[in-house]
Amino acid sequence: MNWTFFMVTTVIVATFGIGLYGVRLARTTSDFFVATRAVGPMWNASAIAGEYLSAASFLGIAGLVLTQGASAMWYPLGYAAGYLMLLLFVAAPLRRFGAYTIPDFAEGRFGNPRMRRLVAVGVLVIAWFYLLPQMKGAGVTFAVLTGAPYWVGVVLVGVLVMASVSFGGMKGVTYVQAFHYWTKLVAIAVPAVILIGLFGLDDDGRSVFGDQDPRFPGERVVEFTETEELRVDEPMTVVVDGVPTLWEGVVTVAAGSEVVFDKEDAVPQPVDRPLADGYSWALPFSDRKPLHLVAAISLLLATVLGTMGLPHILVRFYTNRDGASSRRTAVGTLALVGFFYLFPWIYAAMGRLWMPELYLTGETEVVVLSVPGLVGGSGGSFLTGLVAAGAFSAFLSTSSGLLVSVAGALSHDLAGTLVRDADDRRRLQAFRLAAVVGGLVAMGLGLVVRPYEINVLVGWAFAIAASAFCPLLILGIWWPRLTMRGAVAGVIVGGITSTTAILVTMIEPQTGWIGVFLAQPAIVTVPLAFAVMAALSWGRSVSDDVESLLLGMHNPDRMSRTAPLDRSPTPNDRSSNTAVPRARRTIG
Amino acid sequence: MSISLAHLAVFALIALGLPVLFWAFPAVAAFRVGPIPLAWVILGGGGYPILVAIGWSYVRSVEAAETEYTELVDEP
Numbered sequence: 001m002n003w004t005f006f007m008v009t010t011v012i013v014a015t016f017g018i019g020l021y022g023v024r025l026a027r028t029t030s031d032f033f034v035a036t037r038a039v040g041p042m043w044n045a046s047a048i049a050g051e052y053l054s055a056a057s058f059l060g061i062a063g064l065v066l067t068q069g070a071s072a073m074w075y076p077l078g079y080a081a082g083y084l085m086l087l088l089f090v091a092a093p094l095r096r097f098g099a100y101t102i103p104d105f106a107e108g109r110f111g112n113p114r115m116r117r118l119v120a121v122g123v124l125v126i127a128w129f130y131l132l133p134q135m136k137g138a139g140v141t142f143a144v145l146t147g148a149p150y151w152v153g154v155v156l157v158g159v160l161v162m163a164s165v166s167f168g169g170m171k172g173v174t175y176v177q178a179f180h181y182w183t184k185l186v187a188i189a190v191p192a193v194i195l196i197g198l199f200g201l202d203d204d205g206r207s208v209f210g211d212q213d214p215r216f217p218g219e220r221v222v223e224f225t226e227t228e229e230l231r232v233d234e235p236m237t238v239v240v241d242g243v244p245t246l247w248e249g250v251v252t253v254a255a256g257s258e259v260v261f262d263k264e265d266a267v268p269q270p271v272d273r274p275l276a277d278g279y280s281w282a283l284p285f286s287d288r289k290p291l292h293l294v295a296a297i298s299l300l301l302a303t304v305l306g307t308m309g310l311p312h313i314l315v316r317f318y319t320n321r322d323g324a325s326s327r328r329t330a331v332g333t334l335a336l337v338g339f340f341y342l343f344p345w346i347y348a349a350m351g352r353l354w355m356p357e358l359y360l361t362g363e364t365e366v367v368v369l370s371v372p373g374l375v376g377g378s379g380g381s382f383l384t385g386l387v388a389a390g391a392f393s394a395f396l397s398t399s400s401g402l403l404v405s406v407a408g409a410l411s412h413d414l415a416g417t418l419v420r421d422a423d424d425r426r427r428l429q430a431f432r433l434a435a436v437v438g439g440l441v442a443m444g445l446g447l448v449v450r451p452y453e454i455n456v457l458v459g460w461a462f463a464i465a466a467s468a469f470c471p472l473l474i475l476g477i478w479w480p481r482l483t484m485r486g487a488v489a490g491v492i493v494g495g496i497t498s499t500t501a502i503l504v505t506m507i508e509p510q511t512g513w514i515g516v517f518l519a520q521p522a523i524v525t526v527p528l529a530f531a532v533m534a535a536l537s538w539g540r541s542v543s544d545d546v547e548s549l550l551l552g553m554h555n556p557d558r559m560s561r562t563a564p565l566d567r568s569p570t571p572n573d574r575s576s577n578t579a580v581p582r583a584r585r586t587i588g
Numbered sequence: 589m590s591i592s593l594a595h596l597a598v599f600a601l602i603a604l605g606l607p608v609l610f611w612a613f614p615a616v617a618a619f620r621v622g623p624i625p626l627a628w629v630i631l632g633g634g635g636y637p638i639l640v641a642i643g644w645s646y647v648r649s650v651e652a653a654e655t656e657y658t659e660l661v662d663e664p
Contacts, residue, residue, distance in 0.1 A: 070627050070628065070631070073628070077635055077636075080639060083643070088646060092650075209624060209628065282625060282628075283625060283627060284627050284631075324651060324654075327646075327647050327650065334643050338640060341636060342636065345628070345631075
C-alpha cells in the first residue's frame with residue numbers, strides 16, 4: 001500500500017509538474033490548443049503512444065484474455081495495426097492539408113461549416129464512449145487498491161483530468177503524454193518479465209496452454225463478497241467458514257463466506273459467467289463455429305479502421321513538422337504500441353495458472369494489479385505499486401486527450417461563431433467551461449457502465465469511429481468525386497447504425513448471428529457507410545477547387561513549400577481559425 | 589497511391605488470412621513452438637515486428653518516390 005500510494009502520487013505530481021512547465025511555455029491560444037509544431041517524430045510517437053494506451057490496453061486486454069483466452073488476443077493486434085492504416089492512407093495527406101481535427105478536415109474539404117458541426121457531434125459520441133471505460137478502470141482500480149467504493153476512483157480521476165485539461169491545454173500535454181508512455185511501458189514490462197522468470201508458464205508440467213481446466217496451484221483462501229452459485233464438476237471437500245464441507249453439483253455460497261480450497265482442487269464454475277475450458281482458452285476458434293470467425297474479423301476491421309477516426313489521436317499528428325515526419329511518427333507509434341502489447345497477455349497467463357481464484361471473485365479485470373502480489377513481501381508490494389502507477393498513468397493520459405477533444409468540439413465546433421469570433425481570452429474561457437461540462441458528463445456516465453468489460457467498451461468506441469469517420473477520411477482524401485451530400489449521408493448512416501447496434505447489445509444482448517452483428521457491427525456498418533458515400537457521389541464531376549485541394553495533400557512536402565501560392569505560416573496561422581482558410585488559400 | 593495499395597494488400601492478406609487460417613486449420617494454431625502454441629507466438633509477439641516492417645518499408649518506398657518526383661518536376 002505504501003509503495004502504491006507513493007508511486008501513484010508520483011505519477012500524478014509529475015503529470016501536473018510537466019504540464020505546468022509546458023503551460024509556462026504556452027504563450028498564445030494556438031499553443032494552448034495544438035501545441036507548437038516544433039516536436040520531433042520520436043517525441044511525437046511517444047506522445048501518441050502515451051495517449052493511446054488506455055485502461056483498455058493496460059488492464060482490459062489482460063482481463064479479457066484471462067476470461068476468454070486466445071480469442072481476445074485479436075484486440076491488441078487490431079489496436080496496433082490501426083496505425084498501419086493511418087500511415088498508409090491518412091497521416092501525410094492530412095498533415096499537408098493543414099487540418100488538425102476531423103471537424104476541420106470536414107469543413108475544409110467541403111467548404112461548408114455545417115459539415116463541421118455534424119462531424120463534431122460524431123467526435124463527441126466517440127470521445128465520450130471512449131471515456132467510459134477509462135472511468136470504469138479508475139473506479140475498479142481504486143476500489144481494489146484501497147477498498148473504497150467504486151465511485152471514489154471515478155470522481156478522483158475525473159476531477160484530476162478536468163483540472164489538467166482546463167489549465168494545461170495541448171502544449172504541456174505533448175511532454176506529459178511522452179512521459180506517460182515510458183511510465184506505462186516500464187510498469188507493464190518489468191513486473192511481467194519478473195513474474196514469468198519466477199513462476200513460468202507451467203505448474204509441475206501442467207502448461208497454461210494445455211487442455212486442462214484451471215486448478216488451484218496451492219491452498220487458496222477465497223472471500224466471497226457477493227452470493228454466488230457455483231457448479232462443481234469434481235466432488236471435493238472445502239472448508240467453508242471453518243467447517244469442512246463436501247461440494248458437488250451446484251452449490252450456493254453466501255455473501256461474506258470464506259472458503260479454503262486445497263492444492264489441485266478444480267476451480268468451480270460460477271454459473272452466471274462460465275469459464276473457458278482449457279482447450280478453448282488456449283486456442284482460437286476451438287469450437288470452429290463460423291460465427292466466431294466473423295466476430296473476430298469484424299473486431300479486427302473495427303480496431304484497424306477505427307484508430308484513424310479517434311479524435312484524440314488524429315489531433316496529435318498536427319504537431320508534426322510536415323507530411324514526411326507525420327509518416328515517421330506513425331511508424332514510430334506502431335513500433336512503440338506493438339512493443340507494449342508484448343506484455344499484457346503474460347499477466348493473464350499468470351493469473352490463470354497461479355491465481356485462478358480471480359475467476360471466483362469476478363475480479364478478472366484487475367488481474368494486472370493482482371498477480372504482482374504473487375511475488376510476496378516488499379518486492380511484491382513494490383511491483384504492485386508499479387503497475388498501479390502505470391494504470392493511473394493510463395487513465396490520466398487517455399482521458400485528458402479525450403477531454404481536450406470533447407472540449408474542443410463543444411466550445412469550438414458546436415458553439416459556432418459566438419465563440420469563434422471572440423478574442424483569445426474568451427475562447428480560452430469557453431474551452432475551460434466546455435472541459436468541465438464534458439468531464440462531468442463522462443463521470444456521470446462512468447458511474448453506470450460498471451457491468452461492462454473495459455475492453456469491450458473500447459472496442460465499441462472503435463467500431464463507431466470506423467463506421468462514421470474512416471470512410472469520410474479515406475474517400476475524402478483519395479477520391480475527388482466525393483460530394484458533401486454523399487459524405488453527410490455516409491457519416492450519418494455509419495454512425496447511427498453502429499451506435500444503435502451497440503446500444504441494443506448493451507441493453508439487451510442477443511445471441512446467434514444477430515447477436516454477432518449487433519455486438520461487432522463493423523463488418524456490416526463500415527462497408528455500408530462506404531457504399532452510401534460512393535453511391536450518392538457517383539457520376540458527379542470534379543470541381544477544379546477540389547482537384548487542387550487533393551493535389552496539395554498528395555504533393556511531396558518540399559514542393560508544396562516552394563509553391564508560389566503558399567507562404568510560410570506565421571505562428572498565428574496555427575490557430576484553428578485560420579487552419580482551414582490557409583489550406584484553401586494554398587490552392588489559390 | 590499504388591505504394592499504399594500494395595502495402596495494404598500485404599497487410600490485408602495477413603490480417604484477414606490469419607483468423608481464417610486459424611479457423612480452417614486448427615492444427616496450425618495448435619502447432620507448438622517449444623511449449624507455446626503458434627497462435628500465441630504470433631498474436632502475443634511475432635505479429636508486431638511484421639507490422640512495423642510493413643510500415644517501415646512503406647515509408648522508405650514513399651520517400652524514394654517523392655524524391656524522384658520532386659527532382660523530375662524541378663528539372664527545367
